[in-house]
Amino acid sequence: MSDSVQAKQTKPVAFRGGGFSPIHIKWVGLSVFVTLILVLEAGTRSGFISNLTMPRPSDVGWTFVELWTSGLLWKHVLPSVSRLLVGATLGASLGIGVGILIGLFSYIRAGLVPLISAIFPVPKIALLPLFVIWFGIDETSKYALIAFGTFTPTVVSTFGAVDNVDRSLIRMGQSFSLSWFSIVTKIVLPGAMPGILSGLRVSLAIAIILLVAAEMLGAEYGIGAYILQAGSLYDLERLFAGVVILSVMGVTVSAVIGFFEKRLLGWRS
Amino acid sequence: MDLRLENIGHSYGDMEVMQGMDLEIPAGKRVCSVGPSGCGKSTLLRLIGGLEQPTTGRVLQIGEPPAESLNPLTFVFQDFALLPWRTVEGNISLVLEDHGIRGKQADAIISDVLARTKLTEFRKALPKQLSGGMKQRVAISRALAVNPAVMLMDEPLSALDSQTRELLMDDLVSLWTREPFTAVYVTHNLHEAVRLGHFIVVLSRRPGRIREVVAVDKPLAERELGDADLEQTQKYLWNLMREEALAADKELINV
Ligand SMILES: Nc1ncnc2c1ncn2[C@@H]1O[C@H](COP(=O)(O)OP(=O)(O)OP(=O)(O)O)[C@@H](O)[C@H]1O
Ligand SMILES: [Mg+2]
Numbered sequence: 244m245s246d247s248v249q250a251k252q253t254k255p256v257a258f259r260g261g262g263f264s265p266i267h268i269k270w271v272g273l274s275v276f277v278t279l280i281l282v283l284e285a286g287t288r289s290g291f292i293s294n295l296t297m298p299r300p301s302d303v304g305w306t307f308v309e310l311w312t313s314g315l316l317w318k319h320v321l322p323s324v325s326r327l328l329v330g331a332t333l334g335a336s337l338g339i340g341v342g343i344l345i346g347l348f349s350y351i352r353a354g355l356v357p358l359i360s361a362i363f364p365v366p367k368i369a370l371l372p373l374f375v376i377w378f379g380i381d382e383t384s385k386y387a388l389i390a391f392g393t394f395t396p397t398v399v400s401t402f403g404a405v406d407n408v409d410r411s412l413i414r415m416g417q418s419f420s421l422s423w424f425s426i427v428t429k430i431v432l433p434g435a436m437p438g439i440l441s442g443l444r445v446s447l448a449i450a451i452i453l454l455v456a457a458e459m460l461g462a463e464y465g466i467g468a469y470i471l472q473a474g475s476l477y478d479l480e481r482l483f484a485g486v487v488i489l490s491v492m493g494v495t496v497s498a499v500i501g502f503f504e505k506r507l508l509g510w511r512s
Numbered sequence: 513m514d515l516r517l518e519n520i521g522h523s524y525g526d527m528e529v530m531q532g533m534d535l536e537i538p539a540g541k542r543v544c545s546v547g548p549s550g551c552g553k554s555t556l557l558r559l560i561g562g563l564e565q566p567t568t569g570r571v572l573q574i575g576e577p578p579a580e581s582l583n584p585l586t587f588v589f590q591d592f593a594l595l596p597w598r599t600v601e602g603n604i605s606l607v608l609e610d611h612g613i614r615g616k617q618a619d620a621i622i623s624d625v626l627a628r629t630k631l632t633e634f635r636k637a638l639p640k641q642l643s644g645g646m647k648q649r650v651a652i653s654r655a656l657a658v659n660p661a662v663m664l665m666d667e668p669l670s671a672l673d674s675q676t677r678e679l680l681m682d683d684l685v686s687l688w689t690r691e692p693f694t695a696v697y698v699t700h701n702l703h704e705a706v707r708l709g710h711f712i713v714v715l716s717r718r719p720g721r722i723r724e725v726v727a728v729d730k731p732l733a734e735r736e737l738g739d740a741d742l743e744q745t746q747k748y749l750w751n752l753m754r755e756e757a758l759a760a761d762k763e764l765i766n767v
Contacts, residue, residue: 415593418561419583419607419658429606433597510597512640 298479306484320488323454323466326382327492330389331450338394338446339439342401346435347427352402359398367392368456375461385457392453393446400442401435408434437511440504447496451489466492513577513584513661513694514538515560519569521719522555529555530720533569535713537662542688542695544705546749547715547723548757553698554666556720560696561585561664577661582611586660590667592647594639594654600626601635604654611658625653628687645676649683656687663695669704678737681707689733702749706742707735714752717760724752 280300286292287299310316345352345359367388374384374391408431416426458467466488473481515537522529529552537543537560547553558564560571562585577584587593594603601622608618626632629649639647648668655663669677681704688695699705705712712726728735728745735742 411589411591411593412595414563415587415589418563418585418587419610421607421610425610429609430595433595508597510638510640512596 298483302480303483303487306480307487310484318464319466319469322462322464323458324492326385326389326457326465327450327454329382330386330454331393331447333386334390334393334450335397335443335446337390338397339401341394342398342439343405343432343435345398345402346405347431355398356402359395363395363399367453368460371457371460380461385454385462388457389450389453393450396446396449397442400445401439404435404438404442405431407438437504437508440500440508444497444500447500448493451492451496455489514574515662515696516572516574517560517569518572520556520559520566520571521568522552522559522564523567528719530715530718531568533720533722535722535725537694537696539575539661539694540692541710542697542708543711543713544697544699544709545713545715546699546702546705546753547720548717548753548760549700551715551718551756552720553700553715556715557587557664557666557696557698560662561587563587578659581659581661582613583607583658584661586655586658586663588648588651588655588663588665588668590670592639592644592651592671594647594650596639599636599638600631600642600650603639603650604657607654607658621657625656628656628690629653629683643676644672645680648672648680652684652687661694663693663697665695665697667699668697670699670701677701677704684708685732685735702746702753705749706746708732712745712749714749717756717763723756 283292283297284300287294287297307316310319341355345355370391371384371388374387378384378387412430412434413426416430421429454465455467455470458465459471462468466485470482470485470489473479473485517533517535517537520533520535521531533556535543545553545556555564559566562571573584595606598606604622604625605614605618608614608621613621622635623632626635629652631646631649631653634642634646634650639650642650648671652668669680672680685708687693695708697704697708706728709728712728714723714726715721716723726745726749728742730739730741
């Protein structure tokens with residue numbers, strides 16, 4: 244008897260839980276960037292990567308220094324940033340407004356959702372000539388293009404977010420005889436906020452894409468114009484300098500939204 | 513304020529959920545309603561509270577609610593229904609703001625109801641920081657804040673473990689003994705029903721009808737865990753329910 248007990252193997256139960264929950268890890272994102280740049284630098288220096296296929300990162304860095312010292316950097320960045328700010332703010336706020344109306348009123352939903360679905364897949368850049376006719380060749384048409392491009396995805400994500408608000412909370416509000424306005428402002432809007440913010444991440448990235456497209460089609464200054472000039476001369480260093488500026492804009496936008504998520508959505512478990 | 517249900521019937525599409533219900537809910541009494549799952553207990557409560565309209569019949573309010581009652585028919589939900597983005601205090605002030613009660617006056621009410629539910633230290637906590645039992649106590653204090661004439665409670669303890677449930681039941685008993693309120697209390701737990709109810713309304717399987725109304729006369733304060741006569745009533749109720757549940761099972765097989 245005791246033999247058979249001894250013969251039984253003892254071992255710890257294998258761990259198979261964990262994972263599937265995003266945790267905040269610092270520095271990993273940055274080190275991916277740094278490694279990539281170092282590899283490129285080493286590759287282009289050693290000749291393993293030809294200078295024609297990829298610019299040397301340090302050369303791109305020098306291009307930045309030139310841009311800075313000549314004052315051209317701000318000359319290109321400032322108009323772009325202001326176009327992005329005006330266009331995206333207009334588009335996103337209109338989009339959130341219309342999205343909420345669609346979420347709240349069945350008639351507006353019935354009327355607008357097909358329309359939104361119809362214009363969503365249209366590449367907005369194709370409409371730039373139309374905007375130029377409507378608003379003129381100057382800034383307004385660029386604002387309009389960016390605003391329009393931000394508007395549709397924001398509408399879709401916003402009414403989705405409103406639809407997803409926990410109905411039992413709304414029922415609770417009604418059971419305490421809260422006014423319609425109170426239910427909307429104190430239950431529906433805060434409840435839709437997570438969805439609205441994550442939708443904005445997508446819409447604002449689209450806004451940056453459209454900003455460049457609009458500037459490529461007609462602007463003297465702006466990152467899009469700068470990239471276009473560089474591209475037509477096959478000046479890869481300047482092209483990449485422009486691309487880096489765009490990426491920085493993208494990261495900044497994402498960080499701003501992340502900040503708001505932290506501030507506004509701390510209640511999420 | 514009394515409530516009277518006259519010939520209440522309700523259908524969702526083709527499915528008849530309840531029919532021909534007549535019931536009196538006298539002021540100051542606690543009416544518990546038990547019945548097999550899906551017999552329409554929650555629906556009945558929503559009909560009484562005006563969150564849904566009955567297909568036939570009507571719910572009548574007899575007499576005026578007390579003047580100090582801000583929200584005469586007040587729900588306590590099974591899933592607590594707390595706003596996760598508001599603190600405990602904020603969740604209670606939510607239901608006061610619409611009545612123009614703010615500032616000091618609101619503070620006083622909030623302090624009072626939190627003291628009554630023993631939550632004073634948790635005033636600034638967010639729902640995610642609270643246990644299930646505490647969340648339900650917050651929901652109960654929110655309901656108390658509007659001075660309900662009738663509390664409509666839909667399985668308020670069902671999401672909780674049995675120890676927490678027992679403790680919270682004691683809390684409900686002491687709340688009621690200190691300041692009696694009228695209540696309709698839906699549960700599938702017969703033990704809760706005999707512990708808390710003046711009357712126990714036994715509903716039949718779907719379509720729900722009133723099968724029997726059982727009165728429990730023993731005063732609330734004297735009812736205790738494991739009382740012989742309460743056990744007796746509970747057993748009697750269980751036999752009624754079992755017939756319904758068995759019959760419901762058979763119907764499913766025959767379909
Ligand atoms: N909004 C609705 N639309 C359609 N059917 C519904 C709706 N609400 C409830 N029902 C149906 O009505 C019946 C009664 O539902 P109800 O939730 O009132 O039962 P219940 O007695 O509370 O059940 P439980 O004990 O499971 O809580 C169920 O069969 C349910 O499927
Ligand atoms: Mg139910």
